[in-house]
Amino acid sequence: MAKMEVKTSLLDNMIGVGDMVLLEPLNEETFINNLKKRFDHSEIYTYIGSVVISVNPYRSLPIYSPEKVEEYRNRNFYELSPHIFALSDEAYRSLRDQDKDQCILITGESGAGKTEASKLVMSYVAAVCGKGAEVNQVKEQLLQSNPVLEAFGNAKTVRNDNSSRFGKYMDIEFDFKGDPLGGVISNYLLEKSRVVKQPRGERNFHVFYQLLSGASEELLNKLKLERDFSRYNYLSLDSAKVNGVDDAANFRTVRNAMQIVGFMDHEAESVLAVVAAVLKLGNIEFKPESRVNGLDESKIKDKNELKEICELTGIDQSVLERAFSFRTVEAKQEKVSTTLNVAQAYYARDALAKNLYSRLFSWLVNRINESIKAQTKVRKKVMGVLDIYGFEIFEDNSFEQFIINYCNEKLQQIFIELTLKEEQEEYIREDIEWTHIDYFNNAIICDLIENNTNGILAMLDEECLRPGTVTDETFLEKLNQVCATHQHFESRMSKCSRFLNDTSLPHSCFRIQHYAGKVLYQVEGFVDKNNDLLYRDLSQAMWKASHALIKSLFPEGNPAKINLKRPPTAGSQFKASVATLMKNLQTKNPNYIRCIKPNDKKAAHIFNEALVCHQIRYLGLLENVRVRRAGYAFRQAYEPCLERYKMLCKQTWPHWKGPARSGVEVLFNELEIPVEEYSFGRSKIFIRNPRTLFKLEDLRKQRLEDLATLIQKIYRGWKCRTHFLLMKKSQIVIAAWYRRYAQQKRYQQTKSSALVIQSYIRGWKARKILRELKHQKRCKEAVTTIAAYWHGTQVRREYRKFFRANAGKKIYEFTLQRIVQKYFLEMKSKMPSLSPIDKNWPSRPYLFLDSTHKELKRIFHLWRCKKYRDQFTDQQKLIYEEKLEASELFKDKKALYPSSVGQPFQGAYLEINKNPKYKKLKDAIEEKIIIAEVVNKINRANGKSTSRIFLLTNNNLLLADQKSGQIKSEVPLVDVTKVSMSSQNDGFFAVHLKEGSEAASKGDFLFSSDHLIEMATKLYRTTLSQTKQKLNIEISDEFLVQFRQDKVCVKFIQGNQKNGSVPTCKRKNNRLLEVAVP
Ligand SMILES: Nc1ncnc2c1ncn2[C@@H]1O[C@H](COP(=O)(O)OP(=O)(O)OP(=O)(O)O)[C@@H](O)[C@H]1O
Ligand SMILES: [Mg+2]
DSSP, X not given: OOOOOOOOOTTTTOSSOSBGGGOSSOSHHHHHHHHHHHHHTTOXXXXXXXXXXXXXXXXXXXXXXXXXXXXXXXXXXXXXXXXXXXXXXXXXXXXXXXXXXXXXXXXXXXTSSHHHHHHHHHHHHHHHSOOSHHHHHHHHHHHHHHHHHHHHHEEOXXXXXXXXXXXXXXXXXXXXXXXXXXXXXXXXXXXXXXXXXXXXXXXXXXXXXXXXXXXXXXXXHHTTOOSOGGGOTTSOSTTOSOTTOOHHHHHHHHHHHHHHHTOOHHHHHHHHHHHHHHHHHTTOOEEEEEOTTSOEEEEESOHHHHHHHHHHHTOOHHXXXXXXXXXXXXXXXXXXXXXXXXXXXXXXXXXXXXXXXXXXXXXXXXXXXXXXXXXXXXXXXEEEEEEOOOOOOOSSBOHHHHHHHHHHHHHHHHHHHHHHHHHHHHHHHHTOOXXXXXXXOTHHHHHHHHOTTTSHHHHHHHHHHXXXXXXXXXXXXXXXXXXXXXXXXXXXXXXXXXXXXXTTSOTTEEEEEETTEEEEEEOTTHHHHHHTOOOHHHHHHHHTOSSXXXXXXXXXXXXXXXXXXXXXXXXXXXXXXXXXXXXXXXXXXXXXXXXXXXXXXOOTTOOOHHHXXXXXXXXXXXXXXXXXXXXXXXXXXXXXXXXXXXXXXXXXXXXXXXXXXXXXXXXXXXXXOOGGGEEEOSSEEEESOHHHHHHHHHHHHHHHHHHHHXXXXXXXXXXXXXXXXXXXXXXXXXXXXXXXXXXXXXXXXXXXXXXXXXXHHHHHHXXXXXXXXXXXXXXXXXXXXXXXXXXXXXXXXXXXXXXXTTHHHHHHHHHHHHHHHHHHHHHHHXXXXXXXXXXXXXXOSOGGGHHHHHHHHHHHHHHHXXXXXXTOOHHHHHHHHHHHHHHHHHTTTOTTHHHHHTSXXXXXXXXXXXXXXXXXXXXXXXXXXXXXXEEEEEOTTTSOEEEEEEEEESSEEEEEETTTOOEEEEEEGGGEEEEEEOSSSOOEEEEEEOTTSSGGGGBOEEEEOTTHHHHHHHHHHHHHHHHSSOOEEEEOSEEEEEETTEEEEEEEEEOXXXXXXXXXXXXXXXXXXXXXXX
């Protein structure tokens, strides 16, 4: 299990030495070995005093997490293992708490990790400084400026897949509380030659590839671009894709970052349009064309690309075309126009592309500055972060390398100056004698380059401005004359014969012994690059663009502002900006991060000692250590020193009462450290030799072990004794508790025995008293009873005459009355509804009211039925009377009855009055028609049926032909004696006639009808009202019918399903007619 460690010093659990100052012995080999050892253990940071050396791990290490940020936050520099966060924290706190402006100088060669380091510093500061919506926005804008600048200013090189091709210095501004307010970015010399040509295995700036891979089809169309890289001459194709880099995704990141930084959509689009124009410029090609006067002239091969560029930028095509074919030179009075040959045309095209791109880049930096600049005018504290190209030695070194290396010389110079100055200041502050330190001062090299009268840059400017033919060779000649004697300048042609035979030094080159090594510069291109010429015709053409951004990039193209003076040369511009930078840096407290590249393969875990050795040499790191420990290798404030080593001396251990300084004095005397090995400053002890410190550390380690044993011993003794004492104490407690318990138990036993005896005696006594008391009470009660009876008798005798003999009955009646009254009142409130079919009736409250309750229910029902009936009109009454009659006649007797209950009795189903067919029939009948309906008359001979109209009037029963309406039979009602029918669900009925009557001559009628119940009821009622006799209605499944002379039996049989659901009638024989009812 990993042990929790609390670090209090860099010296704890150190791998190798965390601070090179402590390296013993100090030489190149031990230095590199120490770096290697630490690198192998993933310790990529090492100190030289307050300088941080960072070795690029080429893999992501888990040392930048938010937890790490917290760990390093507000801790002293030497408290924890070396880390870039420790330096960032120190710088930030010094800025916030001591009001000292800071600068962080990050140096190292390409790919050593400068840009990453600068981002780490920025992110650390962003994490620890103030919070809040506004502050967070500022932070976010500052951090998001990086992806934008990297897209436009970084490119893949053979050394680094994300190499910065410009120098960057960023001032982050804070308020008095240490909250960020904004920032200012300065950029230095973008390597613009990359726009038109890239060395093998390298790429153009990232933005070109990002745009082509990441832009939507719509945007590409708008910018007139194609996605295919191979369409563009300016894009090197052999390394268009970089491993592990997603250009399309990065494009989105950049667009997003631009938005966060504050670019408007139209601005971002303008920028992309310029990028597109640059790409397309590369596709313009020229062909030679001879003119009559012998002058060479060039012509654009394919004008399509030119046309598209002009559309994109809003330039008149003819203007741009002319600018590619002519060059106008303006002197004071005259203007001379010369034609351009093919080579010159290509030169002009590339110069335009380079200028367009580098000006766009500067515009971007300015635009970002506008967004991120501090909004307030209050005094600001500043932290500058410098991420500048490192010292470069290539096979072919040109003007760019010269300029870059010059910048590094200046940085080295400021490093030496400031380090020494700081060291010296500390000695003075601490009142320690200053001893001279021998080191190489590179001021002499800086002078060789920048001296205003005979420096190399001044010579170059002079050549560029000189009239007459100026070439790179004339420049070299001049150098050879002027600088020949300089001890850091080497040239084959110089008068100094030293190099006459040096074959490693070609004729067209010069060599400078930089502080970091010798660099051979090819003189070719120096003059051109220093001049940085863009033909005026081109800048004027650009100024005429309607594209606002492009126009603003070429202000010198404005004919109204023609300036015949030459613009400052690239060299002098750079020199001036470096000088400003140096001045700026000198006012600030410097913090150094020196980046080292461990291998050329961009691979993790590989430590190429030769490569590292080279960097250590030119970074002057050993010298840095030497300077740092020229006087004293190690220094520490008295308090932490005493705290760390106090256990080494009896007088200071465990506590020292006096001041820390005298404690340290006592300690060092006691340890017999030679006096020359240390000095006492005002607040710090200075140790001359690392050996002494290591001896102290060893002693401390030894002593810690002894102390640990001692602590262990005492602890064990203490633990055992405590345990014993605890046991002893426990034993006494247990004994006491046990005794208490035993005693308590005995006492309780005695107590309960005493109680038992006591209770028995008390019981015996009490019972005795009780007996006596009871006897006395009984005597008293007897006396009282006797007295009461006696009194009662006397009182009754006296008051009998006043008693009411029938009071009980009255009370009884009254009570009964009350109950009944209450009953009725309750009934009143609980009455059910008036609907005759409502079955509800309140429950009975008293049993003795049972019969009353039932009677009341009956009366109420009758009453509400009456109420219900009273609502009927006469007509309704008639209907209900008829229905009632039907019910009395047929209910529970005839199975057909229930189905008739729901049918209203209509009587006249056939509307004889209205139907003209029956006019004759209507005319023949004068009486009121009660029934008019079609019935089936059953033929007496065969049981078949014929339809007849059945008419019932007040006095007669008539049968008429259904078709003609002719009356067939007429029977007075007095002759009807009986009606017979079955008990089943059929509509057959027989009408029996009086024997001997006229109508009876043919015999009785047998009918079947759908309205049997109604017809029978109406027949019954009519007969009763007319003849005052009740018509006999016989319900039987077998009855006799008189047919002429014969009596035929009509028999109803149930359950014969043969003929479906219709009853059928069949004559079986002379005496039997069978009706089958389903
Ligand atoms: N601390 C680090 N942890 C992990 N990887 C790192 C670290 N520092 C650098 N690298 C890796 O090394 C690569 C090169 O680093 P960086 O771009 O910072 O170099 P540089 O010094 O700025 O080079 P140049 O001068 O070309 O701009 C990074 O892309 C990254 O992959
Ligand atoms: Mg970089």
